[in-house]
Amino acid sequence: MRYAAMLVAMALAGCTSAPPPEPIQGSITYGRVVHSPYPPGTVVKNTFLGKWGYRVFEKYVVQPDGTLKLTYQETGPDFLTD
Numbered sequence: 001m002r003y004a005a006m007l008v009a010m011a012l013a014g015c016t017s018a019p020p021p022e023p024i025q026g027s028i029t030y031g032r033v034v035h036s037p038y039p040p041g042t043v044v045k046n047t048f049l050g051k052w053g054y055r056v057f058e059k060y061v062v063q064p065d066g067t068l069k070l071t072y073q074e075t076g077p078d079f080l081t082d
Contacts, residue, residue, distance in 0.1 A: 021073035026050055027058060028068060035066040044068060053078055 023030040026048040036044060042062045050056040059072035 021058075021070050023070055024050065024056070024073075026056060027070065027073075028060060029070060034068050036060075036062045036068055037066075038062050040064045040066075049078065050075060 028034055028044075028046050036042070038044065040062050044060040044062065046058040046060065048056055054075045055078045057072075057074045057076065058070060060068040061071050063069050
């Protein structure tokens with residue numbers, strides 16, 4: 001039991017909330033506010049070549065006011081597909 005409590009404490013100590021992803025040059029919302037014609041809750045995907053030729057994968061969620069919110073961003077080699 002003592003080890004279980006220590007394991008739970010160590011697991012919770014490692015939990016941190018990551019900051020939300022920021023738009024970078026090439027993102028749909030980079031430097032502007034974009035409104036979507038899709039209904040709220042719809043996921044919009046975007047893929048583009050980023051810095052040094054790396055592929056950037058993004059996912060946006062349409063908010064109730066119609067704007068796009070960046071929720072996911074990952075960079076990988078160009079030969080990967082989404």
